[in-house]
Amino acid sequence: MADKIHDANAPPSELSSKDEDRVSVASNWKLVWWRFRKNRLAVASAIVLLIFYAVVLVPDFFSNQDPEATDAFLAFIPMQRISFFDKTGVNPSVPDVVGKRNSVTLKMEWAPDEIVRIPIALFVRGYKYKVLGLFETDIHLIDAKDPKSKGRPHFLGTDRLGRDQWSRMMFGTRTSMTVGLVAVALSMILGVFLGGISGYFGGWMDMVIQRMIDLLQSLPTIPIWLMMTAALPQDWRPEQVFLAITIILAFIGWTTLAREIRGRFLSLREEDFIVAAELAGCSHLRIIMRHMVPAFTSHIIAASTLAIPVMIISETSLSFLGLGIRPPAISWGVLLQEAQNIQTVALAPWLMFPGLVVIIAVLAYNLVGDGLRDAADPYGH
Amino acid sequence: MMKRLTIIMIACLCAFIAFQSAFAAGPAAPATKYKEAPVLAALVKAGKLPTVDKRLPENPLVVPGDEIGQYGGVWRRGFVGPSDFNGVNRVIYDVLARFGPDGATIEMKLAESVTPSADFKTWTVKLRKGMKWSDGSPFTTDDIMYWYKDVLQNKDLMPAIPTWMLNKNGSTVLVEKVDGLTVKWTYNEPNTNFLLELTTKDYGDRQYPIFQPSKYLKQFHASYAKKEVLEKKVADAKFKTWTELYANKQSPFDNPERPGMAAWIASNRISDQIFILKRNPFYVGVDKAGNQLPYLDEVQIKFFADAQALNLAAIAGELDEQERHINLLNYPVLKENEQKLGKYKIFLWSSPGGHDAGVVFNQTYAKDPELGKLMANKDFRIAMSQAINRKQINESAFLGTGQPRQAVPKKGHPYYPGDEYAFKYTEQNLAEANRLLDSIGLNKKDAEGFRLFPNGKRVMIELSVVEVFGPYRDIGTLVTKDFEKVGVKVNMQIRERALHFQMRQANDLQAELWNQDTAGFPFTGSTKYDFRKDLYGNLTYGPLWKQWYDTNGKEGAEPPADAKKIIELQDKAKTVGPAEQIKIAQEIFKLWVDNMFEIGTVGLTATDQGVAVVNVKLHNVPVNLTKDWPLRTPGNGRPEVWFFK
């Protein structure tokens, strides 16, 4: 993050005249981008997010097994370590595992097979799938070299039904990241619309909307979730439930954004250039869209980016309570809920890996959001 | 010399006497036939309690135990809230007659004898002479007659008479007092199940027990208390009607002042953080050496908001005997810590049979007639049973401890119909399943390989799953996959219990996953083998059949011949003796399995309250115990003879 205080004091002649020209004719967006670029941490986080979204677009590419393929005799396999070298040189492989149930404690115990190893490679042919429903392919990022081999690599282990966690993680990422994005997009629309009306027109509309916001924010979120999801028709398919959950999350989350936007509108309304526009006879719509919105868009985007992790955590909590995304759909929340018990924490801690992924995603979003906000902040320079 | 000897002898005598009195605790206690806990002995000495001989009945209940125990100690247990009251009922098992550890023999408890007449129409219950309530007042047949006259037949307290007290023509069964110790029940028709019924007449499910402390409770009853006094009491307790007040005052879990007959009596309320039950000085039981029971001073039942926390407490050795809410899947962790900490040992208790997860198809499903017809087809059900991979289910849900089986009692139980029926259709045979499905008209398949009805619509069945007995979500997932392997699409819906029950009641369920825990008691209580029983506790294999019976054929759906036969057999069983009952039971189970009214998967696991975590210092806890709700496990393990050493 650039040290703004000292930059402000730097003599302007540090910039070459060519740069100066560039800066003076650059649009607001370009300026924001340049400032953002300087923030290395934010950029790194943005790259992480891009990887996540690549997973969202093509989860099948990243996974190597059917996320719902159960095999009770492969339950609780721990994470398998990849070794890159062996006697013949570079040969990344994963040990096959031999397991049996301990007759006393009834625990599934797995030991790496001394002899048999499963070679793995990148960009291997595996099961067929469709990319975005358009074209079919069968290439996977990382998988066993021989797709027909009996032993399969389990990079993140398996759960109690023998399902491969690595693959489940990919599909869970798709659901959770999408919910976050869509929910925030929806709440952004709601927030801008209602906050805008509130701030721009003021008066009784403002009061009604403000009280509505008060009402919504006064109620603790968990009861609202409980009630709304419990009231969902029970025969909806997982996809419909998914959509409903997203809408419910947006419905609860728009209030903070609306308040912020209202504040912005209120302060902007007094600005000279708005008064000038009004005097010039611009219609309300034009004033809002052409003059006010651009002034705070970057701020709104920053705020929204920071709201996404909140949505992700909310979805996780909802699914944890059994109210959100329901199996057989997979999301981080579902994965965490399946890990939220003593057996897992004590015997199969690798199943809590999705928690780490949630933290990384939230971290990345927050850093990017912070970076965007710093970059968009007009007081920075 | 003689004088010196005499003096020495007298001195020794004095010393001896002094020695004696120094060690005798005050004046010698009067010689009693029975012995009691030191805590109570102190109270007797202080004059606050009558002597133990006077507290016990003339013919006390002799409770067998492996060892003679010693007094003292607190039994720490856990529960998950006031709605978990049946957990407490199980501990105190306060009944006239009860089951023993084998789950088959009924022994007398408060009653001295229960004798039927030759035609099983009249049952004579004789109480033990000299029994007293926990406040010292006598327990007589008046307390039973009070229940009969003023509770059972009081329309405000009990708007409906429970079925066991009704004759076939709907009239109430007659109960008469013979003398202070004897009561007679007279049925219009023979009833061979009476003794079985008695064993469940405690405060289970918050039903009024058949004996109540009438002297104490009359002050809260509208027929005995003065109207203004009663109304004031109602208002003071913040209730609205006297029946609410009565229910509260009658409840041994909400009213510590209510006298009781159990080994331990509540000293506070079930809604407190720790529900404490203290020893009853007037308990009717003694051990073989004449020591008044119970050995343990107190039972402390701690509230846990979450079953995980309860399991963690058990793993840490903070509970002295706990089987309720212990999750079978925590067995490895429990076992490891058993060895590491050395604080407890783990017992595995088994059920009388049945299964721990089974698929039930609704044969009278009406919303989609095609689907209903399909599920009513026996061959369809047989095919589906053979599609299931039970080994997988056993491995993942039950740690491999179970047995693939159908809904019949276990081997060794008198009603066992034989291996052929216990294991019929339990082998996974996809070829046979496919063949059967093809043969009943589902031979057309769509592009994804799912079977179609003759009219071209895809066959899709909704499997309703409630996560209540063990990992049902997992079992549902596995079963769904198995069914899809033979081309039947299944939509698994995880539902909340209450909603599932509502749908069951309304004939809206297509298929459900549930357990069969009444295989040991197919004729009494909430048996699932009689579809005329109320739907809440029953399975959803034919809700409209019940309606057909209730309305005498006017509404509902007529049951198939075999189902009707089962009902006939059920009625017959109530009227015949035990030997004949065995034959009838076996016939019912054979019909049950042949028709696949219920598709069992895996049973005889320790899933539902079968893993018992027991403090190493707690003795006399049965290593092998048959567990079931009608047995009030751990009640049938006779907790009053458990002791710490």
Add this chain to the structure above:
Amino acid sequence: MTFVVPASLSLWDTLRMLRFIIKRLLLLPLLMLLFTVVVFALVQAPPGDFLTSYVAMLASSGSSMDAAQVEALRHQFGLDQPVYVRYFLWLGSIVRGDLGLSLEYQRPSSELIGERMLVTLLLALFAFVLTWIVAIPAGIYSAMHKNTALDYIFAVLNYIGVATPNFMLALILMWVAFSNFGLMITGLFSPEYTQAPWSLGRFIDLLKHIWLPAIVLGVAGTARLTRIMRANLLDELNKPYVVTARAKGMPEWKLVIKYPVRLALSPIISTVGWYLPQLFSGSLIVATVMNLPNIGPLLLRSLIQQDMYLAGSILLIYCMLTIVGTLISDILLALFDPRIQMEGT
């Protein structure tokens, strides 16, 4: 720390503030009425009612009740009346101060809530104090030493704190404490003190147990507060008056604390009022997982079981506290920061 007390609140300002408070207080009953409708609707929304849950639960343990007995109970619980009748009955009793009977506990809701009140307040207070003691200095330090290693470490720790689902953290901590240290940290009291009356011994026992739940409950709040403090302070430190003060040679720490910290704190202080409802319910799931005897598990249970009077009462108290809390926030904000104009609403 010197806070500039708005000693010079003129008579006009005071009057305006009073008018503002009175206006809000007048709105309170109307809002509460609205809340009762919403809360009641929320509790009734899921299909079925308390009795269906209750009976279903009984049946799952192998017992069952006759349909007639179920109907009797339904009548006894007053569940057989139409929705609006039940609502008005409830409303009537609330107005009289009677919070109704809990169907599950069969005891008055007010008793149940009252029993847990003290523990709830203590726990929340601890979490609150812990949060502020850690967050404010950390935020100040981060802002003053921007972009240093420690700042980055704090940033990462903070984000992790916000990102971690705290119920998961609770279970993991409980297990780790047990398996590695042999500590059992469920509940807030040792067995001897659980039901004992209040005494010094009980209080000390509480202190011994309360630190872990307070940490778990406060983790997310601490993280958030640190970030906000840092951001606010940074905003202030960029302002011209700070640059001027620095140019005039004021020592850095004195310069930061004299005005910017106070100004950075002011929006935060306005959020103190939000803590009031937080104080009350805490984090529901965490409290259930850790078996804490506060209002949290009570609320969660009553919601799931549809124990309508208990759930409705707790929710109503929650709403009321939120409104009062918001009012306190607004007043505090106005007191602390005379720049803020009182809005008409």
